[in-house]
Amino acid sequence: MENIKSYVQQHKDRFINELIELLKIPSVSADTAYCQDVIDTAEAVKVSLEKAGCDHVEICETAGYPIVYGEKIIDPNLPTVLVYGHYDVQPADPIELWTSPPFEPVIKKTDIHPEGAIFARGACDDKGQMYMHVKAFEYMIQSNTLPCNVKFMIEGEEEVGSVNLKTFVENNVEKLKNDVILISDTGMISNQQPSITTGLRGLSYVEVEVTGPNRDLHSGLYGGAVANPINILAKMIASLHDENNHITIPGFYDNVEELSLEERAEMAKAPFNLDNYKKALDLKDVYGESGYVTNERNSIRPTLDVNGIWGGYTGEGAKTVIASQAFAKISMRLVPNQEWENITELFTKHFMSLAPAGVTVKVKPHHGGQGYVTPIDSIGYKAANMAYTETFGVPAIPVRSGGSIPIVALFEKELKSKTILMGFGLDSDAIHSPNEHFGIFNYLKGIETIPLFYKYFVELSK
Numbered sequence: 001m002e003n004i005k006s007y008v009q010q011h012k013d014r015f016i017n018e019l020i021e022l023l024k025i026p027s028v029s030a031d032t033a034y035c036q037d038v039i040d041t042a043e044a045v046k047v048s049l050e051k052a053g054c055d056h057v058e059i060c061e062t063a064g065y066p067i068v069y070g071e072k073i074i075d076p077n078l079p080t081v082l083v084y085g086h087y088d089v090q091p092a093d094p095i096e097l098w099t100s101p102p103f104e105p106v107i108k109k110t111d112i113h114p115e116g117a118i119f120a121r122g123a124c125d126d127k128g129q130m131y132m133h134v135k136a137f138e139y140m141i142q143s144n145t146l147p148c149n150v151k152f153m154i155e156g157e158e159e160v161g162s163v164n165l166k167t168f169v170e171n172n173v174e175k176l177k178n179d180v181i182l183i184s185d186t187g188m189i190s191n192q193q194p195s196i197t198t199g200l201r202g203l204s205y206v207e208v209e210v211t212g213p214n215r216d217l218h219s220g221l222y223g224g225a226v227a228n229p230i231n232i233l234a235k236m237i238a239s240l241h242d243e244n245n246h247i248t249i250p251g252f253y254d255n256v257e258e259l260s261l262e263e264r265a266e267m268a269k270a271p272f273n274l275d276n277y278k279k280a281l282d283l284k285d286v287y288g289e290s291g292y293v294t295n296e297r298n299s300i301r302p303t304l305d306v307n308g309i310w311g312g313y314t315g316e317g318a319k320t321v322i323a324s325q326a327f328a329k330i331s332m333r334l335v336p337n338q339e340w341e342n343i344t345e346l347f348t349k350h351f352m353s354l355a356p357a358g359v360t361v362k363v364k365p366h367h368g369g370q371g372y373v374t375p376i377d378s379i380g381y382k383a384a385n386m387a388y389t390e391t392f393g394v395p396a397i398p399v400r401s402g403g404s405i406p407i408v409a410l411f412e413k414e415l416k417s418k419t420i421l422m423g424f425g426l427d428s429d430a431i432h433s434p435n436e437h438f439g440i441f442n443y444l445k446g447i448e449t450i451p452l453f454y455k456y457f458v459e460l461s462k
């Protein structure tokens with residue numbers, strides 16, 4: 001029986017080409033123009049699971065995009081790993097900033113990826129990382145080394161809040177029963193230093209609308225005499241942070257989990273270089289909440305950010321106008337114990353109270369989700385650490401991430417099992433940005449590491 005390393009070496013070109021085919025389908029869940037492509041991608045994922053060796057694969061329809069479910073049950077008495085991933089991707093815009101078209105994948109070398117990286121929307125988030133699991137499974141089937149049962153649940157709405165997956169999970173608790181959930185949809189510190197994500201932030205996402213006069217007005221005739229919705233919106237948004245960059249919404253921090261100094265000292269041991277961080281982003285300095293360092297600001301602390309703001313005239317030249325309306329999309333990243341529905345309510349109440357009499361304000365809640373933390377003494381964490389240690393030569397470091405996968409908290413609530421976040425992406429892979437890519441090294445290393453997780457998880461479960 002050949003081992004995983006040589007299997008990967010032997011089949012790597014095919015592994016890369018199969019992923020490239022998947023990346024060519026523009027499965028943008030946020031934009032209905034790509035509706036058929038999203039559906040086609042579900043079908044392609046289904047076929048890949050069948051070919052890899054699942055006994056039973058189905059497309060589960062939902063009120064939105066389908067969920068692909070596949071399984072291989074070898075013995076009901078053995079543990080079951082549930083693999084979750086998503087086949088939908090973020091919109092590619094701004095398209096003009098891509099150095100090659102987002103849905104025509106190409107391999108290019110970068111400083112961080114001297115062996116080359118696949119450039120395409122979804123390369124890292126999450127098609128590439130999801131597909132590592134399909135290929136690792138293929139290996140275990142081909143080499144007859146699958147040590148337990150496996151279930152795959154690959155959804156198509158992660159990038160738009162997993163609203164229908166929630167219902168699917170609630171209605172299929174028995175079908176999805178498992179001993180551990182395994183996800184590769186996060187990152188690691190570097191190609192030399194693996195890490196395991198032990199925390200995800202929650203999210204509350206809202207859209208706000210400020211309305212002033214009933215029509216756009218001449219800014220000379222009316223300027224100074226009526227409230228300008230854009231000016232007012234800017235002022236309201238600015239007031240949401242104080243001079244220390246604390247969020248000013250009353251009650252916002254009430255349930256925030258404060259880490260002990262020991263825990264913060266432990267976090268500070270993870271390798272991090274502030275100069276390189278600034279250099280990578282072309283920044284003179286970082287910015288954030290006083291009293292916390294960068295790696296705390298972006299993981300254990302909650303935030304509030306405007307994601308988009310619009311209104312008035314933005315075309316060529318100058319138009320003298322006071323717009324009737326102004327809009328913004330605002331997200332709040334939350335930490336464990338903050339309830340996202342509660343935060344949405346606190347935001348709404350406070351934001352409405354900021355409005356002067358000359359405007360009306362509406363707040364429309366979008367999606368949200370709870371944060372997540374997982375202990376490092378579970379069997380799953382230990383198995384993951386053993387797997388990384390074997391393939392990278394050094395143990396993994398536990399790291400809390402700033403990103404969100406809202407469904408993870410729901411998994412724990414409904415399915416009563418822990419999630420292990422074995423990510424292989426790098427922060428520099430530009431997920432959600434132009435020129436997203438995924439290192440060939442990372443892709444193949446993932447395929448190599450995953451079967452070891454299964455092996456150690458089953459050994460430790462005995």
Ligand code: BES
Nearest residue numbers: 125158159160161185186187401403404
């Ligand atoms: N895979 C990301 C989340 C992520 C990336 C977590 C890197 C940790 C490290 C996921 O696809 C994502 O983008 N999630 C969204 C939330 C969702 C509700 C749109 C996010 O974090 O903005």
Ligand code: MN
Nearest residue numbers: 125126158185
């Ligand atoms: Mn993702």
Ligand code: MN
Nearest residue numbers: 090125159432
């Ligand atoms: Mn994403």
